[in-house]
Amino acid sequence: MTDPAAPYAPVAPPPPVPGRRPSAAAPLRAAVVVLGALALLGVVLGLVWSWWSPARPIGFVIGAHAVQPDETESFVAGDGRFAFLTALAGLTAATVVWFVRSLRGPLAVAAIGAGGLLGAWLTAQVGHAVGGGSATGPAQTLIPHLPLDVHMSGLLMLEPAIAVLAYGLFVAFAASDDLDVDGPAPSPYPVGVPVGSVGFGAQPQHGWGHGDAAGALHQPDLSP
Numbered sequence: 585m586t587d588p589a590a591p592y593a594p595v596a597p598p599p600p601v602p603g604r605r606p607s608a609a610a611p612l613r614a615a616v617v618v619l620g621a622l623a624l625l626g627v628v629l630g631l632v633w634s635w636w637s638p639a640r641p642i643g644f645v646i647g648a649h650a651v652q653p654d655e656t657e658s659f660v661a662g663d664g665r666f667a668f669l670t671a672l673a674g675l676t677a678a679t680v681v682w683f684v685r686s687l688r689g690p691l692a693v694a695a696i697g698a699g700g701l702l703g704a705w706l707t708a709q710v711g712h713a714v715g716g717g718s719a720t721g722p723a724q725t726l727i728p729h730l731p732l733d734v735h736m737s738g739l740l741m742l743e744p745a746i747a748v749l750a751y752g753l754f755v756a757f758a759a760s761d762d763l764d765v766d767g768p769a770p771s772p773y774p775v776g777v778p779v780g781s782v783g784f785g786a787q788p789q790h791g792w793g794h795g796d797a798a799g800a801l802h803q804p805d806l807s808p
Contacts, residue, residue: 614687615695622677622696626703629669630710636669637662637715637732663736666711670704670743678750693748700744708734 638658677696681687715732734740 610686611689611691614689615691618677618681618687618692618695619699619702622673622699622703623706625673625677626706627710629673629703630707631714633662633666633669633707633711634715634732636665637711660735662732663734663739666707666734667739667742670700670707670739671746673703674700674743674746675750678747678754682751682754693751696747696751697744700747701740704740704743708740 638661674696677700681692681696711732
């Protein structure tokens with residue numbers, strides 16, 4: 585049994601485990617994978633957005649390149665569905681990047697931000713391309729089917745904004761400063777040994793003596 589008043593020698597940390605440190609190119613590869621996955625997701629969501637959106641409103645051609653749409657609920661319903669799909673994509677991207685430890689890191693933030701913006705833009709472009717409809721015609725005529733568009737251009741920033749915000753919240757509540765990229769590191773101290781600079785009941789800076797008595801002088805050249 586160990587004497588509680590015995591001097592305590594700090595335990596040296598164990599040597600680094602081989603293979604735990606990732607290569608310098610690994611974060612860059614992970615960022616490229618995230619960027620490509622979000623771009624592909626944007627194409628898929630464009631198809632979903634076109635299929636899910638309600639019937640496009642009609643429009644009245646006032647003049648050359650001037651169309652007055654029939655601003656019914658269907659005129660803004662497409663924007664609402666676009667916002668829902670892209671927000672869900674941003675939240676999903678942040679969650680996946682966080683829970684896959686190998687994807688974590690500063691480049692992951694740039695990847696989900698740039699990938700979210702690219703994905704939202706592709707969603708808008710694909711939905712517009714496959715949705716059909718026309719935005720031109722002879723003056724003073726009706727267009728029976730307007731194309732699917734994002735009328736509020738600011739919605740293109742929704743996906744990257746939610747992705748970065750959600751990832752930032754995960755980082756803010758992380759237990760480790762290095763985000764446990766390689767998993768929790770093993771404790772450098774054996775089980776049952778107190779962690780600190782002094783032993784149980786010892787004096788600070790000396791590692792000996794009792795806590796209820798005065799210790800040695802810090803400057804022995806001075807008189808008591």
